[in-house]
Amino acid sequence: MTDMKKLPAQPAQHRWPFWLGWAAVIVLIVWSFTGMPSFELKENAVVVAKSMLNGLIHPDWSYVWTGDGEDLTHALLETLGIAFLGTFISAIISLPFAFWAAHTKNKFWLTSRSGKFVLTAIRTFPEIVMALMFIKAVGPGSFAGVLAVGFHSVGMLAKLFSEAIENMDNGAGESVTAAGGTRLDVTILASLPQLLPEFVSNTLYRFELAIRSASILGMVGAGGVGTPLIFAIQTRSWSRVGIILIGIIIMVTAVDWLSGALRKRLV
Amino acid sequence: MSEPKPVIEFDHVNKIYDNGVVGLKDINLTIMPGEFVVVVGLSGAGKSTLMRAVNRLHDISNGDIRIDGESITKARGKQLLHIRRKIGMIFQNFNLVRRATVLKNVLTGRVGYYPTWKMMFGLFSEADKQRAYEALQTVELEDKVYTRADQLSGGQQQRVSIARALTQAPRIILADEPIASLDPQTTKRVMDDLRRINQEMGITVLINLHNVELAQEYGTRIVGIRAGEKVFDGPVKEADDATMAQIYSGEEEG
Numbered sequence: 435m436t437d438m439k440k441l442p443a444q445p446a447q448h449r450w451p452f453w454l455g456w457a458a459v460i461v462l463i464v465w466s467f468t469g470m471p472s473f474e475l476k477e478n479a480v481v482v483a484k485s486m487l488n489g490l491i492h493p494d495w496s497y498v499w500t501g502d503g504e505d506l507t508h509a510l511l512e513t514l515g516i517a518f519l520g521t522f523i524s525a526i527i528s529l530p531f532a533f534w535a536a537h538t539k540n541k542f543w544l545t546s547r548s549g550k551f552v553l554t555a556i557r558t559f560p561e562i563v564m565a566l567m568f569i570k571a572v573g574p575g576s577f578a579g580v581l582a583v584g585f586h587s588v589g590m591l592a593k594l595f596s597e598a599i600e601n602m603d604n605g606a607g608e609s610v611t612a613a614g615g616t617r618l619d620v621t622i623l624a625s626l627p628q629l630l631p632e633f634v635s636n637t638l639y640r641f642e643l644a645i646r647s648a649s650i651l652g653m654v655g656a657g658g659v660g661t662p663l664i665f666a667i668q669t670r671s672w673s674r675v676g677i678i679l680i681g682i683i684i685m686v687t688a689v690d691w692l693s694g695a696l697r698k699r700l701v
Numbered sequence: 702m703s704e705p706k707p708v709i710e711f712d713h714v715n716k717i718y719d720n721g722v723v724g725l726k727d728i729n730l731t732i733m734p735g736e737f738v739v740v741v742g743l744s745g746a747g748k749s750t751l752m753r754a755v756n757r758l759h760d761i762s763n764g765d766i767r768i769d770g771e772s773i774t775k776a777r778g779k780q781l782l783h784i785r786r787k788i789g790m791i792f793q794n795f796n797l798v799r800r801a802t803v804l805k806n807v808l809t810g811r812v813g814y815y816p817t818w819k820m821m822f823g824l825f826s827e828a829d830k831q832r833a834y835e836a837l838q839t840v841e842l843e844d845k846v847y848t849r850a851d852q853l854s855g856g857q858q859q860r861v862s863i864a865r866a867l868t869q870a871p872r873i874i875l876a877d878e879p880i881a882s883l884d885p886q887t888t889k890r891v892m893d894d895l896r897r898i899n900q901e902m903g904i905t906v907l908i909n910l911h912n913v914e915l916a917q918e919y920g921t922r923i924v925g926i927r928a929g930e931k932v933f934d935g936p937v938k939e940a941d942d943a944t945m946a947q948i949y950s951g952e953e954e955g
Binding site for chain 2: 612622
């Protein structure tokens, strides 16, 4: 074994990009601090923080159900509805976009490139911006929320779908062709069965994200639990804020768990 | 008994790819019903191109290919689909829908007998389901009928794809390197199945193989391809080691 060669030293690398990167980060941090207004506490900050904390640990349980349709349960259900409908609509709209943007064989490169660009453009707009625009178009309320969630989701869902299409194995389709099937037969018997679980799984994942965004869309007036939340914050009724936050946490956790369990079964 | 007619005929077939590479060079080949023809040659010699030309998964540049006397080269639309129905195909990578059940995969072989709208709702007849089940019995996988394809081993998946080809009720089975990704035991199993189908059902088998010993063991006739040209065509007995060495000589390739 003594004849074995000694491990040679790792070839020297230029270290300066590493140090330059760190220098840039430090400069940025210092520069951001100089732009901040001087740090000062308001006189009543401690009092406010105390009452906030007190409210949060004493949530207003009576708000959970009042029966008049203005309670937490209804607001949460509305949020669920916005997220569900928005995701559902976007899943359908996403399909043609996905086939447009998917880069597959025998396809002109500009076609899929332009499709991808459109999807990126859609994704660029945050949901809150979309919600504000749709409120101007259709008026405040949950419909604007559905449109905002739905429109924004298309950008991400269609991208995920198109990646599923690109990664699909074409072998099964070839066997359908060889057996005398038409192109449509190939899609029905080979492509869709392979893609469908992935489509559903992506849609469920997107639904998890939509629940979170639907919870805050109400803050700009697009329906859902965000509306009572922003009212409660503005009127400083912290015990109500507390119960709303608890409600959101329970809903999001439940949806994540349910959709996670479903997605696991699909794959 | 009337004179048997050839089931596959290659008539001066040429294939030149778009990038100028010659795939097939002036191939003439006549295959009679019931033959077990093994195509041998180096990788890239054009074996796969030859197989895929038969059912026109690849178009040829010129020449004519006839199946049962009917030109598949000139066939259009429905006519092409009807000729393809007569040709079952088995692939190196099995080409199953992995998430679907074995039964669904086998039924896919019947696709050429149905209008597309029926496929949309999965409307296969009971008779065809029975036919699929019988094909599975031929390859002894009937107990896996409702199992998902991806739960099976490689050898089992390949036998499912044989059952799929059988369900098609084909005159010909094309097997494109069917055992390239299988171990020796499963290889023997798959090859035995193909031989049984050939001998008991009289289905013509056209298969391409890498393995010379298997070619000599199972084939009734060997076709050697080198650089897109047919360099040997004869019964297995005539394909001695020298002939094989000549087919597999690489220097003239490319």
